[in-house]
Amino acid sequence: MTQKDFIPNLEPKNISPGEVSWQSPSNIALVKYWGKKENQIPANPSISFTLDNCKSTTTLKFSKKDEITGTAEFDFDFYFEGKQKEDFKPKITKFFQRIEQYCPYLKDFSFEIHSENSFPHSSGIASSASGMSAIALCLMDMERKLYPEFSDEYFTKKASFLARLGSGSASRSIDGGLVVWGEHKDIEGSSDEYAVAYPYKVHEIFRNYKDTILLVDKGEKQVSSTVGHDLMHGHPFAENRFRQANDNLKALIPVLESGDTTEFIKIVESEALTLHAMMMSSQPYFILMKPNTLQILNKIWEYRDKTGIPVCFTLDAGANVHVLYPENHETKILEFINNELVVYCQNGHYICDHVGDGAKKLYF
Numbered sequence: 001m002t003q004k005d006f007i008p009n010l011e012p013k014n015i016s017p018g019e020v021s022w023q024s025p026s027n028i029a030l031v032k033y034w035g036k037k038e039n040q041i042p043a044n045p046s047i048s049f050t051l052d053n054c055k056s057t058t059t060l061k062f063s064k065k066d067e068i069t070g071t072a073e074f075d076f077d078f079y080f081e082g083k084q085k086e087d088f089k090p091k092i093t094k095f096f097q098r099i100e101q102y103c104p105y106l107k108d109f110s111f112e113i114h115s116e117n118s119f120p121h122s123s124g125i126a127s128s129a130s131g132m133s134a135i136a137l138c139l140m141d142m143e144r145k146l147y148p149e150f151s152d153e154y155f156t157k158k159a160s161f162l163a164r165l166g167s168g169s170a171s172r173s174i175d176g177g178l179v180v181w182g183e184h185k186d187i188e189g190s191s192d193e194y195a196v197a198y199p200y201k202v203h204e205i206f207r208n209y210k211d212t213i214l215l216v217d218k219g220e221k222q223v224s225s226t227v228g229h230d231l232m233h234g235h236p237f238a239e240n241r242f243r244q245a246n247d248n249l250k251a252l253i254p255v256l257e258s259g260d261t262t263e264f265i266k267i268v269e270s271e272a273l274t275l276h277a278m279m280m281s282s283q284p285y286f287i288l289m290k291p292n293t294l295q296i297l298n299k300i301w302e303y304r305d306k307t308g309i310p311v312c313f314t315l316d317a318g319a320n321v322h323v324l325y326p327e328n329h330e331t332k333i334l335e336f337i338n339n340e341l342v343v344y345c346q347n348g349h350y351i352c353d354h355v356g357d358g359a360k361k362l363y364f
């Protein structure tokens with residue numbers, strides 16, 4: 001499917017006021033998306049684990065505007081955790097502007113959007129992936145009422161497509177398990193426009209992989225994703241980095257099939273450090289890791305050497321550490337985290353998560 005396929009060409013049905021609710025998870029990239037072209041097209045393909053516990057729950061209430069008194073503007077109120085939030089509105093207005101040509105009905109409706117996250121707002125966990133994908137899913141659910149003919153495949157792809165226009169990584173929060181976004185010549189069906197469920201064989205070990213997120217720094221992000229992606233324009237290592245991401249994704253295919261955790265770790269940790277290396281070597285440059293981040297990484301390496309347990313880390317564009325490990329080592333790793341890593345977490349906080357099934361519609 002191409003972006004043209006996402007422009008409705010039928011007359012919308014008349015629908016009564018209503019509401020739809022979706023729960024959408026966060027995701028953690030194994031091969032990172034860092035750098036984009038025009039219109040949120042990624043500079044390289046990425047792959048992520050969909051999470052389960054870290055999620056946004058969003059309700060979209062809609063009613064058709066009065067044809068006489070209604071304005072030709074986007075009309076919506078946004079509530080976060082029950083409170084009306086004016087400061088979130090510009091981001092959603094921008095999102096609506098970006099998707100308007102694919103959702104031409106937007107200005108015909110008044111909306112109320114209610115959203116909440118399962119994780120604390122100030123946890124340093126980006127909520128844009130779960131939040132934007134949840135709104136995209138709610139819009140698609142409403143769109144299904146306007147144009148009842150479309151297929152489930154269209155629903156999922158367009159939801160991911162719209163989510164991508166809100167926040168690139170949000171495109172990977174619709175499906176469960178492993179999800180790929182960005183065209184890769186060895187991954188059938190992969191696309192720059194939307195994410196797809198990883199289409200090849202995945203070893204049992206990666207089906208319920210654990211991700212314990214150590215909250216090292218719960219502050220606001222020092223570098224927003226927008227600024228971050230921009231740093232890759234004119235970056236001296238950009239082209240090599242984009243090539244490396246393609247190579248790493250290719251190298252992951254046999255690893256995901258065989259369950260080779262040694263190779264998995266090499267790729268995933270290198271991706272995390274490369275993401276940070278890109279930030280350290282851009283102009284202006286940033287160090288987003290904190291001293292405690294490094295303490296944790298060293299402890300993980302030490303523990304892995306000592307025990308042979310295939311535990312590794314990955315990082316987002318921040319100081320928090322995602323500790324990744326197979327389910328059967330959970331007891332041991334949680335013991336290790338409690339004994340040796342919790343001291344490096346802000347107020348001793350961490351979040352236990354694992355690979356999840358993807359977004360879900362809620363019925364009340």
Ligand code: PMV
Pocket residue numbers: 028029031032033034046126128167168169170225226275316317
């Ligand atoms: O979706 P954005 O624009 O917030 O970018 C996310 C970038 C990383 O989280 C650092 C990497 C990724 O692939 O998720």
